[in-house]
Amino acid sequence: MEAAGTVSDRRVLLIVGGGIAAYKCLELVRLLRGRGVAVRPVLTEAGSKFVTPLSLAALCEDKVHTDLFSLTDEAEMGHIRLSRSADLVVVAPATADLMARAAAGLANDLATTLLLATDTPVMMVPAMNVRMWTHPATQRNVKTLQSDGVRLVGPEVGDMACGETGPGRMAEPATICAAILEALSGAPDRPLAGRRALVTAGPTAEPVDPVRVLTNRSSGKQGFAIAGALAALGADVTLVAGPVAEPTPAGVRRVDVETAREMLAACEAALPADIAVCVAAVADWRPAEVASGKTKKVAGAPPPEIRLVENPDILATLSRGADRPTLVIGFAAETETVEDHARAKLARKGCDWIVANDVSRPGVMGGTENTVSIVTGEGIERWEEAPKAEVARRLASRIAAALSGGAP
Structure with a gap:
């Protein structure tokens, strides 16, 4: 008997x-x-106007069925048997008409006949114009x-091919x-079970x-959401957190730090790991000297000069270290030419992906919504605006796919 949770x-x-x-x-089939x-x-x-039978057959390694009245298909299997030949029927995309x-x-x-004739669970993935x-x-x-028992997955909110934005993607x-x-x-899918993840x-x-x-001004909301999303997929997550008041996500081990040097030490202590997601907004510089007492304002005197020195580069250190995680992801919070800066940062730091976002827009820093682009060596993938929790879930799923041999 098959163990629970295996597929x-x-x-x-x-x-x-x-x-x-x-x-x-096509990507779904590959996954x-x-x-x-x-x-x-x-x-x-x-559907044949958008994908070809040949591409589906090649990826599925199975014959593509198209015609309700195919003599060959009816002789070999028959639509009744076909409708009951699987453990799950999935309709994707499920159009408004279908x-x-x-x-x-x-x-x-053939599609609607199979749906009417099946006694197998059905899942639909809607996709249509927002209206x-x-x-x-x-x-x-x-x-x-x-x-009737049909389970729906989605739709998501975002930009559509028709040029409109809203639910329906x-x-x-x-x-x-x-x-x-x-x-x-x-049982819940846990593709990251057995993997160790480090999140800042x-x-x-x-x-x-x-x-x-x-x-x-970093609130920590996005990083905490990512730690929780990775844990939900089964990863053993260590979250190294700067001074924020966010609650610790379920199933996550939290290490609180204050300075960049403390954060680096905590990250190195959490290695080895399979995944590192550096979301923290680490200060680039720190005062060269810390005054032993409060620096007082003196009437008529110029403000004190604070000499700065460079902090350790946590992302570059993890990317180039002996215990380098398999997948290292950095974040780039920028206010202008966001994608150009992200591409440069990807090359400079030696990581695998950069998640870039424009923080010049009101409400991003400390807010609940985010719009990001995933910058890799292969190109740029732009995501629509979404709640930070949804961005986290989507990124965690993409990480799981990459580590299982999916898209890098």
Whole structure:
């Protein structure tokens, strides 16, 4: 009997609907095959306008089914048997039309016939224009499908091919993959189980005297969210935190520090690790000398001069050290030419990815929303604005995919 939580030798029947987001199904198939899940593809007529049967067949290593009235398919398997040949039926992208026909119980093509004939659990991944998604008819269909036991993954909020922004964007392949693995195993997917992760978060505080410090506006929210997201995927996480008041995420080991040198020492003590995510806004400089008493203001006297010296570079040290983690990720909080600075930082620090964000916009520092770009040696991936918790979940899923052989 298969152990709980394993998914090898499980099979997914993947129905690819017609929408620009259909291209994401190719990456989804690759992620599933990498986890030992077999994928049998069904391509709708509209879906074939966006992905080809050849590309699906090559990645799935299985025949692509397209026609309800195919004599060959009916002779070899038959649509009734096909509808029950998998452990889970996944519709991605699930367009407004496909969801409407499924909710109404229509069976006028292979995809809807399979959905009506199956006794297998069904998962749908909606993708459509924001106005189509929010339309009362679509929302009625969603409620009908959910009451019939259909599980939905997404949609996400973001920019769409039509140029509009809002709910309706198809979930990312890593997010869909995690939901599928959870459904197949009957337990939450924990692809980072057995991996050790190091996350830094918050500001550092460099003392000028016993009262004053040099610091910055970092709240630590994004770093804490990333630590929690990695732990949720099974990683053993050490969070090295500067002086912030954020609650410690569940399942995370927290080490509190104040200065950059203390943060570096805590990071080195947490090695070896498979993953390092350096989110902390570390002070570049510190006072060369710390006054033993409070520096007093003297009437008529010029302000005291504070000579600064450079702090250790934690990201570069981890990237080039003997105990270098497999995947090292840095953050670049910039106020201008953000992506140019991020590319330069990637080359200068020797890390694998840089997560760049523009902190000149009001509400980013200390707020709950973030807009980031992932800069790698292969190019730049721009993400839409999202809550920091969602950015964290998406980044954790991308990390898991990279370490399992997915996209770097």
